Amino acid sequence: MENYSKAVNLLTDADVIIVLAGNKMAKLExxxxxxxxxxxxxxxxxxxxxxxxxxxxxxxxxxxxxxEKWLFWSQLIEQYTNHYQPSEAMMNLLKIIGKKKYFVATSIFGHFFEQAGFNENRIFSVFGDWTLMRCSSGINHGTKDDRQVVQAFLAASKKGQNLADLVPQCSVCGQPMELNLPLNDHFYPDTDANTRFRWFLTGNEEENLVFLELGVDETSPQLFEPVIRLVQQFEPWHLIAADYPQADFPLDIQSKSAGLDADTATLIEQLDKNRDF
Ligand SMILES: [Zn+2]
Incomplete structure (x- = not known):
């Protein structure tokens, strides 16, 4: 329990929270x-x-x-995103953040943080977002919201109508559109969100900042590994990790980190129950 009270203290003192959310949190959602x-x-x-x-x-x-691809994708998006109900942990995370400044960097592509009420300008979906589609030509012709396409496919499929005419096409080159996920080498990361994230970090170098790791696993090490170096580099920056043990962190950040070696739901529950802010 010692590390939980350390985590509560780190969070209490923080003015800025950076949520790093990985696929184990997607599973929770x-x-x-x-x-x-x-x-x-x-x-x-x-x-x-x-x-x-x-x-x-x-x-x-x-x-x-x-x-067939678009019908399947539409069913997935309908089930997991349009019918999404935030978990208790997700709602408590919002409460814990409260009025503190925050940014979310996540490998979750299901549009969950946006739907749970987080500010969409404070989210960087590192591996894309399946409510966006892109050109399948491999050339970056931009992204577009695909949720109307999803509704059209579901409605037409229900009525047994022909789906081939509904396949969305790129407005630049006419090629079919596909989900904006890194499923092939056509994926271009969201440079606007990435830039916003970098500026946010740069603007808070002097602030008491906490990285809050939630459910990051081996499928997205790039979300977590650079953070260790940042916490080493910037004196007022700290780290709370739901999934990693304290022993994993270098000596020079031991005093400003809390590794819980647990999971997202347990950590959020403990933070919410014991917080004094
Ligand atoms: Zn195109």
Whole structure:
């Protein structure tokens, strides 16, 4: 429990919070990329036809037509994003942040932080966001909101209408559009959000800042590894990590870090219960 009270103290003193949220937090919010049972239950025909058993598998699979891809993607977005209910941990995270300045850097692509009420200008979705689509030509022709496409596909599919005409096309070159995720080498990170994030960090070098790691795992080390060096470099910066043990951190940041070696839900629950701010 010692590290929990240290975490509470670090957070109490912080003026700025940087949330680093990874795929284990996505799972807490209902989106389990590698989960098998749920996928087979939700997408039985698709699972059988392509012999795929998780969302991650399905993303790697070559789906035969654009209309079939878009119907599948639409069903995923409808289920996981449009029907998204924030977890208790997510709602408590918002409460804990309160009026402090914050930024979220996340590998979660399900648009969860935006839907839970975080400021969309304070979120950098490092691996994209599936409510955005991009040109499939491989050339960067920008991104567009795809949620109207999703609704059109779901409605047409329900009525048994032809879906091929609904496949969205790039307004620059006419190629089909695809989800803006790093599923192939067509992915371009959101440079605007990345720039906002960098400026935010630069603008808070003198502030009492805490990085709050939640659910980052081996699928997105780039979200966490550079942070250790930043905490070493900037004296007023600190680190609270839900998933890493204290022993993982270098000696020179031991006193300004708390590694809980637990999970997002447990950490947020403890912070919320014991906080005095
Ligand atoms: Zn294009």
């Amino acid at each position: 209902g989106l389990d990329l590698l989960g098998k049972g749920q996928f087979e239950q939700d997408f039985p025909k698709f699972a059988q036809k392509y012999d795929v058993h998780s969302i991650g598998d399905a993303f790697d699979q070559q789906i035969s037509s654009w209309s």
